[in-house]
Amino acid sequence: MDSLTIRETFLRFYEERGAQRYSSAPLIPNDPGLLLTIAGMVPFKPYFLGDATPPNPRATSYQKCVRTNDIENVGRTTRHLSSFEMLGNFSFGDYFKREAIRWSYELSVEHFGLDPERIWVTIFETDDESEQLWLEETDIPLERIQRVGVPDGASRLDASDNFWSTGAAGPCGPCSELNYDRGPEWGQEGGPLVNGERYLEYYNLVFMQQEQDGDGKVLGDLPAKSVDTGLGLERMAVLLQDVPDVFATDLFTPLIAAAEELSGVRYGDDAERDVSLRVVAEHVRTSAMLIADGVLPSKEGRGYVLRRLLRRAVRHGQLLGLDLAGGTQLLVPMLDAVLQTNLQMYPELAKQRELVTRIAGAEERDFAARLRAGLDRVDRALEDVRAGDGATFPGDVTFELHDTFGFPVDLTAEIAEEAGLVLDRDRFEALMDEQRQRARAGAKKGGGGVPVEVYRQAADEVGPTEFLGYEQLTAEGTIGALVGPGGALEGASEGDSIEVVLGRTPFYAEGGGQVGDHGVIETETGRLRVVDTQPAIEGLQTHRVVVEAGEVRPGQAAHLVVDGERRVATARSHSATHILHATMKEVLGDHAQQAGSLVQPGRLRFDFPHFEPVSLEQLGEIERTINARVLRDPHVTTEVMSLDDARAAGAVANFGDKYGQVVRVVTIGEFSKELCGGTHVPSGATVGNIYLVREESIGSNTRRIEALTGADAYRYARHEMQVAEEVARLVDTPTTEAVARVQALLERLKAVDKELAKTRRASLSQDAKRLADEATREDGVAVVIARVDGVVGDDLRTLASEVRGHLATQGVVVLGAATEDGKAQLICALTSDLADAGVEARPILHPAAQVVGGGAGGRGDLAQAGGKNGSALDEALKVASAEARSAVRGGA
Known part of the structure; x- marks a missing residue:
């Protein structure tokens, strides 16, 4: 049975039992406690917690997942994967253990054709009820049911043995697993507690009953007993395709073949090269999924996960003999194979093909250029360790490889392990802590790919940037540093595109969804047009400029002028975003929390979790409410306070945003109080009109609203009126009757289409x-x-x-x-x-x-x-x- 058929068989089975089908949600979850979507239940977490009411109390879904907690095992074993698909069926306070157990067995035996004599079950150590139900609802005898508990010294948060959680605060509960005996050729008999390779786990039934905090402490029972199950597509493919491992299934054989063709290495000829072929195939597959869902390489968070995967793949490509530093490509050709293999399973990959290949190709070129020099540094370090009869790879060298050559620490650890050494992680972490704050901000490079070390040097010379823009749009300052892709510059002349660092500035650097300011910087010898303002590293911002006339040098006095009209239009949009946010939660519910935004002059974009399209009636209510609030001219005030005080005052912290211990709180009227470092209008009426122009889905359970403000809203509304008048003219009726006339014409057209279909x-x-x-x-x-x-x-x-x-x-x-x-x-x-x-x-x-x-x-x-x-x-x-x-x- 091919993988698509396995998926369809599963989904159709539960649809026939009343479940609503869901497609895969993005790998970026709407959950601040999770970095990536790690399980099929993640999109449904609000339903389990009782924070939202599901449209149907039963659901079934396929969900792509990414877990990298044991990335070092990927490729070295034939079953570890960093990305996998979970097929799930869920009950939100509807059916519970009995149905989940009966249906999982029925699906396994009657629809997937598994031999009932070879199915074994594990249950949580104290779950007598599940044991009894397995005996009542299936043909599995007591001797094939094994109890598993939390290992000694582990918390339930850490445990994966029959008590399940996401690893973060949220729903949890005991589980029961189905395992399949693959036969004596796979080793010792005795069930899954004896041999996990022979008795392969393929289906996990989680009985969601409780809620835990971030430390794994159980807080109490959930509002309703629920069910969360997950069947691993890759593992079921191993069983139903009768192959030894996941890399021999139809999901991976085309990828292994592509890696063979690129490298000239035949799979199965050499154990170490087989590892590299598997790593390349698996990591490129995972990377394609991540990029297609909006994850981009960076030095932290989910972007770092992606970078680790891509760079580990590149390194193993080098081990296969590919001259990557010399320009040979690995990732882009492999991505073509991934896209072809997974097109039917994940059509979104085709839509993001250009983005996926462009991002991965750029990352490969960047890392391949560093790879040879970095490996030379590794070889020198290994020689030094061996010369001293040591057994530890130095943390200082690990930090240097990370900071200078871009080697993820896991990659260095893997190389050290291959050489029989242990990595000095304590020393590495100490060095990382010294620069962590600056490195996080520095992960965002300048427009010309400026090395982070250049920004650090500028920060040492200029000091942190003092932002003056809350109170003024013009200021006097001094050119602290000029920066180009190659480093610090002694000067720049007409036509050059560079970055300018200032000790004090009225220009707002992009952050919190708000775009950076534009404007002009003038010195006695030159005029610079500011085309963007961005954070460089922690505490330092940079002005991206084009030298329009003359020349400029560091140390010159400068007159700084922000584009005032653009700034005011942006401030209107930002205040409108806060008003929209507060209103959305009132109309749709508290779950409609901002999950992303873009604030531009005259327009805004607002992303939020929601479980169905916002109806026209709700959109109309939102638009009427926000404009009514603006017309009442609410006070707009800002305060600076501690983060704890802000939270105590009820200020909203937005998902994905990061805050220090001292924060700025923006309050609008009696309805909005948010943590925000952006710029705002002085009073509510200054926002002007707000016009909602689009509401759409941007992923499972995630919606987006786009709106126009001020003059842009007026122009759009006027255009819409003109369109309505033109439609009325074309159907030869007054504007007030145009809708009815068009509806009548559409009915006639539908009738004609019906006759055509009949013909x-x-x-x-x-x-x-x-x-x-x-x-x-x-x-x-x-x-x-x-x-x-x-x-x-x-x-x-x-x-x-x-x-x-x-x-x-x-x-x-x-x-x-x-x-x-x-x-x-x-x-x-x-x-x-x-x-x-x-x-x-x-x-x-x-x-x-x-x-x-x-x-x-x-x-x-x-x-x-x-x-x-x-x-x-x-x-x-x-x-x-x-x-x-x-x-x-x-x-x-």
């Missing part, structure tokens, strides 16, 4: 009868192979089914069509008696799909395929014809 169906029926009459015979089996251009999508499927229905004997039907955009579509349909004889549709279609540059999918008697090379359709049909006739002969 189309009649035509397809005639074509089906003709094609069936023209069928040839192969060993008494009817074979129909035909090209039917113009019949695509559902019509192609319908036509194939009708042709099959007209066949009087066993038969196989393969139809192909070219689309208007030059692609190809194919469908294969078998009569049920032929399918019962062992012939399958997908193997017939798969070689033809490859001819047109695609793949095939489907169930036993029906398969479909598509490819981008429509010009090869005739050849594909010839291949399908040969495959069909061969299959018929084999089946017969």
